[in-house]
Amino acid sequence: AQKITQTQPGMFVQEKEAVTLDCTYDTSDQSYGLFWYKQPSSGEMIFLIYQGSYDEQNATEGRYSLNFQKARKSANLVISASQLGDSAMYFCAMREGPGAGTASKLTFGTGTRLQVTL
Amino acid sequence: GAVVSQHPSRVICKSGTSVKIECRSLDFQATTMFWYRQFPKQSLMLMATSNEGSKATYEQGVEKDKFLINHASLTLSTLTVTSAHPEDSSFYICSARDRASGANVLTFGAGSRLTVL
Numbered sequence: 001a002q003k004i005t006q007t008q009p010g011m012f013v014q015e016k017e018a019v020t021l022d023c024t025y026d027t028s029d030q031s032y033g034l035f036w037y038k039q040p041s042s043g044e045m046i047f048l049i050y051q052g053s054y055d056e057q058n059a060t061e062g063r064y065s066l067n068f069q070k071a072r073k074s075a076n077l078v079i080s081a082s083q084l085g086d087s088a089m090y091f092c093a094m095r096e097g098p099g100a101g102t103a104s105k106l107t108f109g110t111g112t113r114l115q116v117t118l
Numbered sequence: 119g120a121v122v123s124q125h126p127s128r129v130i131c132k133s134g135t136s137v138k139i140e141c142r143s144l145d146f147q148a149t150t151m152f153w154y155r156q157f158p159k160q161s162l163m164l165m166a167t168s169n170e171g172s173k174a175t176y177e178q179g180v181e182k183d184k185f186l187i188n189h190a191s192l193t194l195s196t197l198t199v200t201s202a203h204p205e206d207s208s209f210y211i212c213s214a215r216d217r218a219s220g221a222n223v224l225t226f227g228a229g230s231r232l233t234v235l
Binding site: 037050091095 | 224
C-alpha cells in the first residue's frame with residue numbers, strides 16, 4: 001500500500017485565490033511527521049511546512065497552512081492568495097517514527113503540479 | 119537556516135564512466151545524509167542513507183556496488199555512480215538534517231542532473 005497518496009496529478013488556480021492540495025498517508029506509527037515541499041522547475045526541494053503527529057493545532061507558515069485530520073489520515077496543504085510564483089510541483093512527505101532519532105528519512109508522494117493562472 | 123550544497127548541478131558523461139556527486143552541509147554537521155533519485159515527472163525515491171564513519175544503508179533494489187556512497191566527514195557525503203549507463207540518467211538529490219538545531223526539517227541540496235550518453 002502507498003504510504004503517501006496524492007490523488008491530484010495537476011491543479012489549476014487563479015491568482016489571488018486559495019487552493020487545497022490533497023495528501024493522505026498510511027502508517028501504524030503513533031509518532032510521525034508530515035511535510036510539504038515545493039519543487040520548481042529548477043529542481044531544488046523547498047521546505048514549506050511541517051506537522052507533527054502530536055501537534056494539536058494545524059501548522060501555518062505565512063500563506064501556507066496544513067489541514068491535519070489525524071483520524072482521516074489526511075494532511076492537505078492550503079495555499080492562500082496564490083501567486084504566479086507558486087506554480088511548481090508540490091510533494092507531501094512523511095517521516096515515520098520520532099524525529100529525535102536518526103530515522104529521519106522521508107517517503108514522498110507522487111506530487112501535484114500546481115499551475116497558477118492570471 | 120541550514121544549507122546543503124550539491125555539486126555538480128549538471129553532468130554529462132559517456133557510458134561506462136564513473137561520476138561523483140558531492141553533498142556538503144555548509145553550516146552544520148550532518149552525521150546522516152540521504153540520497154534520493156528522481157526520474158522525470160516522478161517522485162523522489164530514497165536510494166540510501168549515508169552514515170558518517172560507517173557503511174551506507176541501501177534501500178531494497180538499489181545496487182550498492184553501482185552507487186558507492188562515502189561519508190568521510192561530518193559535512194561531506196559523496197555518491198559515485200560507477201560504470202554509468204543511460205538508464206542511470208536521472209536527477210540525484212541529497213538531503214540532511216541539522217539535528218543540533220532541533221529542527222525536524224530535512225534540507226535538500228539543489229540536485230544533480232546526470233545524463234549518460
